[in-house]
Amino acid sequence: MALNANDRSIATFTMAAHALVHWFETSIPIFLVVWLAEFDVSVALVGFVVALGYAPFGIGALPGGILADRYGPKRLILCCLLGMSLSFVALAGASVVDSIYAIAIGLVLWGATASVYHPAGLALISTGVDDRGTVFAWHGIAGNVGIALGPFVAATLLIVLEWHVVAALLAVPGLVATLYGLRATFDPVAAVADDVDAGPDDALSLPELVSSTRTLFASAFAIIFVIVAFEGLYYRGMLTYLPEILDGLGAIQGIEIAPALERYDIDPAFYIYVGLLVVGMGGQYVAGKLVDRVAPARGLAASFAILTALALAFVPVTGMGLVPIVALCGVFGFFLFAIQPFYQNAVAVYTGADSRGLSYGYTYLGEFGIGAASIAVGGFVLGISQTWFFATIAAFSILGAVLSSALLFGLDRLYTGESAAAGQATDD
Structure with missing residues (x-):
């Protein structure tokens, strides 16, 4: 369409x-x-x-x-x-x-x-x-x-x-x-014109902000916020340290590059990393087209399960040759970014239109703010071993998968009495 x-x-x-x-x-x-x-x-x-x-x-x-x-x-x-x-x-x-x-x-x-x-x-x-x-x-x-x-x-x-x-x-x-x-x-409100009571110029006082925040976190959004925080911990930790990990692999260090590139200290691992980001565009597109067909919780649970498997797969694959490493990075890039449309849509499904800006504000506080903690955690664990690093990253996605699965099976009913996502998206 x-x-x-x-x-x-x-x-x-x-x-x-x-x-x-x-x-x-x-x-x-x-x-x-x-x-x-x-x-x-x-x-x-x-x-x-x-x-x-x-x-x-x-x-x-x-x-x-x-x-x-x-x-x-x-x-x-x-x-x-x-x-x-x-x-x-x-x-x-x-x-x-x-x-x-x-x-x-x-x-x-x-x-x-x-x-x-x-x-x-x-x-x-x-x-x-x-x-x-x-x-x-x-x-x-x-x-x-x-x-x-x-x-x-x-x-x-x-x-x-x-x-x-x-x-x-x-x-x-x-x-x-x-x-x-x-x-x-x-x-700016064409899709929700009938649901928006307050105009964008209506002031939000401090008491109203506190009240809106309390209402927001008394809803199923509280679950989405924690899910996004785990995704942020996974995302920031992997993207921060993967270039360094790739650069230290023997299979990549053995790549011969042109003298012109050596002059500017161009690292082959950098190209693999950027290629991963480019493949991520495909993941964004495919997941975005699935958003209206797959319930947010189902898409999140499946994405976290795949990301867990991929994080653990890095442990044996980093010891293999160049082709398996590049292939794994490509698949990883696809699914790392494929999860984003699902949680972005989940916020829209589980919150009201009047507080959408506040909802996404908290969402990205979790994504970028809490997620940044994995830089410190990941650096400490990576200093112990790569295996423990990938295991720690996988633990974040496992927790995200557990919460997403609970949401899929009706955890949001604790807040609403019925599934907030019911009828929003199905697999049919």
Whole structure:
């Protein structure tokens, strides 16, 4: 079924914004290496500065969701696009004062403005789009495009240009997208017009926020929040340490690369990792098309079961040859991103339209905020052994599978007296 005009307009707007959020996000580690040499400071200091940028990216999701409900998601996304772009312009300007602390200010501004996107963008899709599954799929694919292109474009431009010029050039697509967004027209509540009582400009006082949060977590959303947190722990832990694990494998270290690539210290493991992200686009698309046919809990339970098996499969496969490793990474990339449309749709199914921004704010606080804890946990366990690392990651997905299965068999009835997802999606 073809998207209607309103769906297409929202899809184009959110896809551009989602791609750019990750375009900026994944280019930052490329600059980290340059800043180490440019400012002659310790790795610890630069790492702390970069962490200052990433911290608000997760923490700000909840305030972003609240603001989306209050002011409307389009305004928030436009502020996000403009803010991220100006933040990178500020990074470029940091070269003038020649201070790593000016870099820190630019990164904090980026993290704060980027944090509002996911709750605002997903709230807009969930309330404005009729063919929600398809748009969730294309939205996820756009994010993967940004994840893959950000570091590639930054690294390529740094070969021939100074870092501050590259930072300024990376801001250009964001400014263009902002101008496009100002002209974009759509109905942000077309899919739920009959269910929305409060307009986007209605203020949400602190008592109302507390009341809305209490109501939200007294519903089946509390289960979804924990499920998403386990998915975030799995996702962040695997994507953070998999490049390092791949780089240390004998099968990959034995790959001969062209002298031109060796000159720029191009790592073959990096290409396998990026290839994994590209394959993830297929997972996003297929799962998105299944969202309207498969109950959210069923899709989540099946996805977690597969992710558990894949995490455990890395233990024997990393000792095999190059072909099994690449094949496993491809399958892993597909299913790692295939789970996302299911939990995004689960939030829409198990929450009311009036609090959708708040719901997605909490969702991405769990995904990016709680999920970041696996960076510390994963690093500690990986220091013991790779086997224990993959076992720990698999434990996160096992817990997610258990909760999803409980939801599938009616755990939500504890909150509603009946299954909240009944009739929303079936396997028929």
